[in-house]
Amino acid sequence: MRSFLIHWLFTGIALAVTAHFVPGILVSSTAALVFGALILGFVNAIVRPVLVILTLPITVLTIGLFYLIVNGAAFALAAALVPGFAVASFGTSVVGALGVSVISFLLNWLLVPVNPPAQPRS
Numbered sequence: 001m002r003s004f005l006i007h008w009l010f011t012g013i014a015l016a017v018t019a020h021f022v023p024g025i026l027v028s029s030t031a032a033l034v035f036g037a038l039i040l041g042f043v044n045a046i047v048r049p050v051l052v053i054l055t056l057p058i059t060v061l062t063i064g065l066f067y068l069i070v071n072g073a074a075f076a077l078a079a080a081l082v083p084g085f086a087v088a089s090f091g092t093s094v095v096g097a098l099g100v101s102v103i104s105f106l107l108n109w110l111l112v113p114v115n116p117p118a119q120p121r122s
Contacts, residue, residue: 006112007104012037014103018096024088025079025096032084040078040100048074071097 015037019027027033051070052059059066072094079087087093 007108008037008041010104010107010111011041011100013107014100015040017103018099022092022096022099024092026084026086026088028084028086032082036078036082036085039082040075043074043078043081047077068094068098071101075100 012033015027016033019025019033027036048070051073052067055066055070059070072090075097076087076090076093079085079093087096
């Protein structure tokens with residue numbers, strides 16, 4: 001449960017930062033931000049893997065670049081489901097998905113300690 005809350009917090013922070021810096025992404029309130037982060041996590045956990053499997057041949061042919069389109073579609077779907085969270089265009093959605101991914105990765109890398117390997121008992 002703690003891991004879920006940390007991931008949700010990082011996604012919310014990443015969404016807020018991305019909405020601040022990327023023109024065309026609007027998050028109108030704190031409630032929209034919190035709900036948007038939750039729905040974005042849900043879409044990334046449930047819908048995006050299905051899209052990745054369905055578009056695998058295209059992704060392989062484009063050497064992985066189509067994966068950006070899949071992430072943008074997931075981001076646009078989350079924005080469509082949350083009132084107060086809007087994306088101006090599909091291009092903005094792709095940039096927003098990339099921004100949220102990079103920022104949440106950096107937050108996770110900087111702030112979550114890696115568990116050291118267990119020491120063998122003597």
